[in-house]
Amino acid sequence: MDKQQLMASIRSGMPERRWQHVQGVIDTSIVLAERFGADPVKAELAAILHDLAKFWPVERMQEYVREEGVDLAVLDYDKELWHAPAGAWAAVKDYGIDDPEVLDAVRYHTSGRAGMTLLERVVCLADYMEPGREFPGVDRIRELADSDLDAALVAGFDSTIRFLLEKGKRIYPLTVAARNDLIRTTT
């Protein structure tokens, strides 16, 4: 399957509005990769794939998370988290993607984790700040991203954690670990 076929297949599995978000993440991932020295080809591929499972029925997401078996604990947290590991496994199983760096960038694009690779940070940040995103604090994230990848990503995780606290939701430990780790490495 070439890139155009992959994009057409993923596009067909989501509403048009979400595909516009994916296109924003693709463009922003390439810009950030070039700015911070990640591989833009891998960044683009991870961005194409990142939300492929976003509109799956929850049962299918759970099935893919279980089948891959990397981290079953995620199923104890918000179902919004599941499309990331489910998408990583679908990339392998349904699309034959075998680049572990690209797969991890998909797998951790929502939660983050301690020790995020440059590629993981680029895709995760692009997901927060692509041009179509609008939420309180997004302009500050974009400003920080001009010069400081990690500080921008911390601001992104902070906004997510704040949102989860306000909603009274559980916080997945990898997100806390990701934030703490990025602060430790920036100070």
Ligand code: DGI
């Ligand atoms: O798929 P997208 O909408 O593009 O964005 P995403 O993959 O970053 O998903 C973010 C959603 O996940 C957001 O609505 C918050 C929700 N979420 C729920 N629990 C957690 C969480 N996000 C993180 N990072 N950590 C959590 O514990």
Ligand code: FE
């Ligand atoms: Fe996502």
Ligand code: FE
């Ligand atoms: Fe995200």
Ligand code: FE
């Ligand atoms: Fe996304």
